[in-house]
């Protein structure tokens with residue numbers, strides 16, 4: 001039996017495996033190779049790995065994990081989980097059944113592309129979610145922000161550290177008059193109308209096209225599409241979740257344990273605020289350590 005099965009072997013899952021492997025705990029990592037930031041040319045903000053392609057960072061991590069004989073990396077999808085602490089069962093897409101005393105869920109979330117032609121093609125290139133990830137490279141350029149929730153007001157204020165050329169796209173939302181006044185006071189124009197198309201060339205957007213017939217040129221667009229967990233395994237065991245403005249995440253305690261004893265969670269799947277590679281790696285490491293410490297004789 002495995003000590004731990006980790007479902008999702010990206011930044012969070014591999015960081016958990018590293019701690020468990022160093023503690024000589026038998027661990028299997030199941031992964032389907034689709035990290036959330038695979039659309040981005042470069043990953044930013046992870047100390048020591050800044051401005052590297054995300055898949056290169058992960059490939060290097062996997063090479064380093066090969067030192068540890070207790071870690072098995074498997075390219076397979078986890079299809080179902082069942083059981084309870086000290087006796088969990090995971091069935092893979094190949095029909096194999098694996099057993100473990102603990103589970104770490106780190107299968108991330110998937111961004112749901114809106115039904116707007118051109119949006120998905122630009123995602124990760126010229127439509128991006130986070131200024132800390134991609135702001136520096138486009139500082140001083142003309143940014144657009146797609147309004148999605150009251151939190152967009154905070155984004156508009158935040159973006160001023162990178163550019164003073166910002167346009168807000170209401171995209172069908174009613175922006176309250178007091179916020180409209182605040183934006184006007186900051187010289188941030190608000191453009192009404194639903195976005196119906198993103199005109200682009202090979203992922204580099206040229207204009208945001210609106211239902212009103214207006215086409216507005218910006219250099220980069222920040223948007224926060226809704227997301228959902230990349231798998232629904234947590235539903236079978238009824239793990240508690242919490243709502244965020246863009247989707248749901250798993251609830252965890254200070255030791256990264258979910259509402260079900262013996263199941264831990266790390267990374268975007270359990271990060272309600274500012275998900276990042278750094279947070280995922282840190283949480284994964286802690287989930288690995290806490291899972292190991294929960295198995296001491």
Ligand SMILES: Cc1cc2nc3c(=O)[nH]c(=O)nc-3n(C[C@H](O)[C@H](O)[C@H](O)COP(=O)(O)OP(=O)(O)OC[C@H]3O[C@@H](n4cnc5c(N)ncnc54)[C@H](O)[C@@H]3O)c2cc1C
Pocket residue numbers: 007008009010011012013030031032033034035036037038039040042043044045046076077078079106107108109111123124128129132133134230231266267268269275276277278280
């Ligand atoms: C466009 C874009 C750019 C970004 N840029 C940055 C950046 O520059 N810096 C930064 O810090 N953050 C960035 N992020 C955020 C970053 O991608 C995430 O915070 C990070 O990938 C989270 O890591 P994770 O391990 O939790 O999940 P993920 O990296 O999403 O990995 C989840 C893994 O689980 C696997 N999986 C899913 N379901 C199953 C299953 N059933 N069985 C087995 N495996 C499964 C997937 O294939 C995947 O490999 C960006 C995000 C986006 C969308």
